[in-house]
Amino acid sequence: MATTTMAAALGSGLRRAMEDDPRVVLLGEDIGRLGGVFRVTDGLQRDFGADRVMDTPLAEAGIMGVAVGLAYRGFRPVVEIQFDGFVYPALDQMVTQVGRLHYRTGGTVRMPVTIRIPYGGGIGAVEHHSESPEAYFAHTPGLRVVSCATPQDAHTMIRQAIACDDPVVFFEPKRRYWVKGSVEDEVLDDALPLDRARVVVEGTDVTLVAYGPLVVTARDAALAAADDGLSIEVIDLRSLSPLDLDTVETSVRKTGRLVVTHEAQRSGGLGAEIAASITERCFSLLHAAPVRVTGFDVPYPPAKLEEHFLPDLDRLLDAVDQVMGRQHSLTGWSA
Amino acid sequence: MATTTMAAALGSGLRRAMEDDPRVVLLGEDIGRLGGVFRVTDGLQRDFGADRVMDTPLAEAGIMGVAVGLAYRGFRPVVEIQFDGFVYPALDQMVTQVGRLHYRTGGTVRMPVTIRIPYGGGIGAVEHHSESPEAYFAHTPGLRVVSCATPQDAHTMIRQAIACDDPVVFFEPKRRYWVKGSVEDEVLDDALPLDRARVVVEGTDVTLVAYGPLVVTARDAALAAADDGLSIEVIDLRSLSPLDLDTVETSVRKTGRLVVTHEAQRSGGLGAEIAASITERCFSLLHAAPVRVTGFDVPYPPAKLEEHFLPDLDRLLDAVDQVMGRQHSLTGWSA
Amino acid sequence: MLRSDVSDGRALPTTEEPPDPELVQLLAPDGTRRADPVYDAWVEDVDAERLLSLYEDMVVARRFDVEAVALQRQGQLGLWPPLLGQEAAQIGSARALRPDDFVFTSYRENGVAYCRGAAPVDLVRVWRGNALAGWDPWAIGMATPQVMIGAQTLHATGYALGCAKDGVDSVAVAYFGDGATSKGDVHEAMVFASSFAAPVVFFCQNNQWAISEPVGLQSRHPLADRALGYGIPSVRVDGNDVLAVMAATRVALDRARRGEGPSFIEAVTYRMGPHTTSDDPTRYADPEVREQWAAQDPIVRVEQHLHTRGALSEDRAQEVKEHAEAFAMELRDATYGMTAPEPLTVFDHVLVQPSAELERQRSQYAAYLAMFEGTSGGDE
Amino acid sequence: MLRSDVSDGRALPTTEEPPDPELVQLLAPDGTRRADPVYDAWVEDVDAERLLSLYEDMVVARRFDVEAVALQRQGQLGLWPPLLGQEAAQIGSARALRPDDFVFTSYRENGVAYCRGAAPVDLVRVWRGNALAGWDPWAIGMATPQVMIGAQTLHATGYALGCAKDGVDSVAVAYFGDGATSKGDVHEAMVFASSFAAPVVFFCQNNQWAISEPVGLQSRHPLADRALGYGIPSVRVDGNDVLAVMAATRVALDRARRGEGPSFIEAVTYRMGPHTTSDDPTRYADPEVREQWAAQDPIVRVEQHLHTRGALSEDRAQEVKEHAEAFAMELRDATYGMTAPEPLTVFDHVLVQPSAELERQRSQYAAYLAMFEGTSGGDE
Numbered sequence A, B: 001m002a003t004t005t006m007a008a009a010l011g012s013g014l015r016r017a018m019e020d021d022p023r024v025v026l027l028g029e030d031i032g033r034l035g036g037v038f039r040v041t042d043g044l045q046r047d048f049g050a051d052r053v054m055d056t057p058l059a060e061a062g063i064m065g066v067a068v069g070l071a072y073r074g075f076r077p078v079v080e081i082q083f084d085g086f087v088y089p090a091l092d093q094m095v096t097q098v099g100r101l102h103y104r105t106g107g108t109v110r111m112p113v114t115i116r117i118p119y120g121g122g123i124g125a126v127e128h129h130s131e132s133p134e135a136y137f138a139h140t141p142g143l144r145v146v147s148c149a150t151p152q153d154a155h156t157m158i159r160q161a162i163a164c165d166d167p168v169v170f171f172e173p174k175r176r177y178w179v180k181g182s183v184e185d186e187v188l189d190d191a192l193p194l195d196r197a198r199v200v201v202e203g204t205d206v207t208l209v210a211y212g213p214l215v216v217t218a219r220d221a222a223l224a225a226a227d228d229g230l231s232i233e234v235i236d237l238r239s240l241s242p243l244d245l246d247t248v249e250t251s252v253r254k255t256g257r258l259v260v261t262h263e264a265q266r267s268g269g270l271g272a273e274i275a276a277s278i279t280e281r282c283f284s285l286l287h288a289a290p291v292r293v294t295g296f297d298v299p300y301p302p303a304k305l306e307e308h309f310l311p312d313l314d315r316l317l318d319a320v321d322q323v324m325g326r327q328h329s330l331t332g333w334s335a
Numbered sequence C, D: 001m002l003r004s005d006v007s008d009g010r011a012l013p014t015t016e017e018p019p020d021p022e023l024v025q026l027l028a029p030d031g032t033r034r035a036d037p038v039y040d041a042w043v044e045d046v047d048a049e050r051l052l053s054l055y056e057d058m059v060v061a062r063r064f065d066v067e068a069v070a071l072q073r074q075g076q077l078g079l080w081p082p083l084l085g086q087e088a089a090q091i092g093s094a095r096a097l098r099p100d101d102f103v104f105t106s107y108r109e110n111g112v113a114y115c116r117g118a119a120p121v122d123l124v125r126v127w128r129g130n131a132l133a134g135w136d137p138w139a140i141g142m143a144t145p146q147v148m149i150g151a152q153t154l155h156a157t158g159y160a161l162g163c164a165k166d167g168v169d170s171v172a173v174a175y176f177g178d179g180a181t182s183k184g185d186v187h188e189a190m191v192f193a194s195s196f197a198a199p200v201v202f203f204c205q206n207n208q209w210a211i212s213e214p215v216g217l218q219s220r221h222p223l224a225d226r227a228l229g230y231g232i233p234s235v236r237v238d239g240n241d242v243l244a245v246m247a248a249t250r251v252a253l254d255r256a257r258r259g260e261g262p263s264f265i266e267a268v269t270y271r272m273g274p275h276t277t278s279d280d281p282t283r284y285a286d287p288e289v290r291e292q293w294a295a296q297d298p299i300v301r302v303e304q305h306l307h308t309r310g311a312l313s314e315d316r317a318q319e320v321k322e323h324a325e326a327f328a329m330e331l332r333d334a335t336y337g338m339t340a341p342e343p344l345t346v347f348d349h350v351l352v353q354p355s356a357e358l359e360r361q362r363s364q365y366a367a368y369l370a371m372f373e374g375t376s377g378g379d380e
């Protein structure tokens, strides 16, 4: 049991996966000699060689299509997309190939490709370096989509993703890369399955669903609300597709109130799917309409404005007030 | 006032737009000499020349990026994507360029690009020729997304889209191309604005929201339900982004019941956004949770199975039963 | 002044008229065997008997292709992309491969699939609308057809990289069209293949058309020259000459097996039919050019050559015809015999481990269908 | 046997060491003027005075670039991509343009922006995080920097097509790096440009690196050769020679203006600094190679040449220095003087006509912010 950053936990997870299975190969821009712009793959090329940790030409569609070919040949490719905004050139291969080959071939061809994407804002970056494109992939059949929120989950989930026979789009909350936590070299069979959400704070008044970078914020909100006499149950979604709606439903059946948060733009974001699905499942038990706390429907703004785009503690608490039917609530529709 | 097919109505709309504004140019694969694989652009290259109706190399990212450059130079490019499934290679330029340049440049650079996409299933086609990718674009800030359902709307809306200073992704329901209707050469100023939904059947019991190919099906459902003593209000959404939620809200305030339908996959589809938004707006007035009737969460299946993927009259009626709290309802969560 | 100046201004693009003297050609259209100092050695083993076997393959391919077009006209298939005219390009290249090589193609390569061992029923499954893939890729060493133009060239490159990693001398072959060369994917495939010296053969069938667009719209310059810019050796070969195609493919395969990386072959041919059965080439193609190409027929020249050599007896010719006929009839019967897939299979194989949500959708839909059975099928 | 065989197996990729004798070079590193039968004519008008002006531009560019790096170190800028070493490539090309030409670049082309007329404050706005674009494209004939690698080459091609449609002889210029050449977008740009003979100049600054990746990983072959495959004439020029760069750019512009279509220029240079201020090149770059390139400095050679011609008096040198200093100080002051944008501007300019939903989000957020003013700012 060691205390490490999430970035290091991902690195050790990748290392472990490569040790466990010689068919695991890494592809990406600057992941080799440099160790990745976030140093997640630091030391891996040195230790496993350039044949298993490949710096590739600067071409994301190429990286993804080549990964498909490697998977055809029986490899388990792990692709790094350098930043969220650079996934779009690879989206075609992801949607029409990676996510479909299993269905297309009636289960004959498997695509155990893991696609790592450092994502989200809050790091003061330039354009295309702070985005949350997960909804595109969660709407795409045939892809699993996950996001980790702690070093332990980062380590375990990346290993689970690589071991999974389905393609997994793995969203890493880059602004939490340097947050430390204890990390155990978990036995995968004992770990919570990759497609399951986790209740990280138990509570009885409001269910607050978050994932990736906002799980920390959601926990903080639960703490702050507790001071205010409110009991918030925080769920770390972990799997964005398929969604673990059973876990959310169980919670909402108890609380009768739902707040969902993500950095991605509101319209058509995951919050809509969760709100709609939970409304279907718990309609008669809901005390208030589910509330979404999300990025606004604008492109990711320049760094000096990102605090006015990203959900934060106060906006979460405001939403909690709203589902509680309290005064001064200003987010959501009914303002 | 003439009776024509939707394909012809689109063609005459394009022709009219080209006559009205010499800066309108058309780009796409096989749109020139062939007149497009659906013949929508038939005769336009002959009449306006190859300089304004350009057959392009087979490269969708290229087409889209070149359209951006033409828009920079003051043209109003109209791009044809040959089939829905071929938009993915162009998605990067659409998301990161077409939809962002106005925001990026603080309003200095406008992108009046119209992107025509024949979409949807029901024509017995091979893979990648029957898809409904609208949710990807509706989640993308900076893009307007619309879909037409009648020849008249096809004609008017394509002209409005081209005249619009924002980029418009224009989804054409290809299986309705040959449906006929009367088409008037409308004065644009008199027409319903491009971002507004339309109530196509008035009713009091259930609000049924559809767009594109399923508007016809929704009307049929309203007729069938009337025989059964149910009054269904059918809304043709027309604008998929931004959504005209006011029109839907007004209807649901009356009916207290909402069914939304689309061909696209359920998870993360537009139905989720509409259900979630209307629940926020009308929570206390709803008699039942909104129900979605959509494609299943599978890739578009082979032609012989598409009837088991696509929403149809019976599935709509089943959903209507469900929101009415009737027996034998089998779609939706509570089954 | 700059290195070369070949652009010919803004003239309208055209297709090429045959013949182009710069192409590698071993069998002239009239059946004459042309000597070639380089390529002859690569088909030395192709004696009359083997050439006859290639001839037979081409006849079979043409025959079942015609049959499939007929089946489409009868409504038995939803669509078919004819290979008419491209028999030599497909058979000559595919017959150069080893079983352990792996092939990635587009939709038109049914002649290649036949050579790899696809059964008649496998060839029609997709076009009847019964499935999204026609055969088991592992069984015949060939991925199922790719509809997204150009995408498969990257898959082939990745597969080839995997072969190199595995230390085997198997080769990946990517088939694609002239239109595909415009796609970014094909470029990126060549970038990766060159960078990593991947054992892949890029086999471009330049059939002069991308639906209605002539090759001159994609490029004002021979497509094979593109490869040189990546440092990938390339060759233009008479795509209607089965021997020349086989020779060039063998050279490229040999290079790849020896660890010398990718090659690019442009097989110059002509699409004699419509793009697919849905297409109407009278709107754009010049029938005179088609006539010129008809005189270059890939099958006729082998026939003539074999006749000259006295190697095609009437009996043998009859045998070939019968074999072709039998295959076509098998394909026909398979088509008619195919029943629609079971409704609930629409939910199968999205993920290896189905999601709870999809299982819910499946069971609800099953219950929904059962409801209809109850109401309408009570007396069955 | 196949047309060329240049692949050198699976060796690890490297960057190039200078000098490459095949490059067009008019000014040697020691300041000697090399005669060139072709390119001399294109810089005939560049007398000592004009060369001095180019020299001044380069000195200014280097100076403000250093200043920006310092500002980043002080926390005044979030990031900066230094152009150190690429002054000749940027100034020599940008000074060949007319005001009515239009430029599309990546993020590193601050020297180009300076030539086009960007003010100091325009150069830092993006890097301070205040805006997504630094200047008004229409004011200086230059699009704002593109972060998506390669995307701008298509925009330039489209713009160029528009110029041709408009019947003007303006030219679009696309700047991009060696890494960008791997992208599908750049390929598709060349395909379109060639097909439509678009008046566009593809200007590739091969600075040997794409972050940590040496150019040899993108290509085992000179990048300029890629263009030939499309029928686009190309040239490799010493990118540290401002005169040679200008000459080559003028040739390409002239071609485009005469309706002869696109050209490709590879300016071979070296990125002397880190990729950006966030980068640590000690992890991957060989300091010895950097030293060799330092001896090729683009500014020193012009200085030497001007000295030899007696055209750079001490007074004049001082003047240049002061001008550079003044620009850098303006940039510094502008940076310090920049205030954060108003919170609600986050909602501006998504669409030309804002949507009702976004207006709702804006007004709710305004009310939300006002709530805090109420609680915390009562006594202001």
Ligand SMILES: Cc1ncc(C[n+]2csc(CCOP(=O)(O)OP(=O)(O)O)c2C)c(N)n1
Binding pocket: B029, B058, B060, B082, B086, B089, C106, C108, C147, C148, C149, C176, C177, C178, C179, C180, C181, C207, C209, C210, C211, C271, C275
């Ligand atoms: C990405 C993509 N864009 C468009 C299409 C539509 N389409 C199908 S075939 C075709 C032409 C292909 O031409 P070519 O590559 O020369 O192959 P050929 O049909 O001649 O064999 C087009 C444009 C497609 N299938 N995929």
Ligand SMILES: Cc1ncc(C[n+]2csc(CCOP(=O)(O)OP(=O)(O)O)c2C)c(N)n1
Binding pocket: A029, A058, A060, A082, A086, A089, D106, D108, D147, D148, D149, D176, D177, D178, D179, D180, D181, D207, D209, D210, D211, D271, D275
């Ligand atoms: C599509 C895309 N992928 C990845 C990146 C991340 N990235 C930024 S700069 C860069 C290297 C670019 O190299 P080059 O084109 O040679 O330009 P240079 O930085 O040398 O000027 C990379 C990979 C990006 N900006 N865009």
Ligand SMILES: [Mg+2]
Binding pocket: C177, C178, C179, C205, C206, C207, C208, C209, C210, C211
């Ligand atoms: Mg073709």
Ligand SMILES: [Mg+2]
Binding pocket: D177, D178, D179, D205, D206, D207, D208, D209, D210, D211
């Ligand atoms: Mg570079």
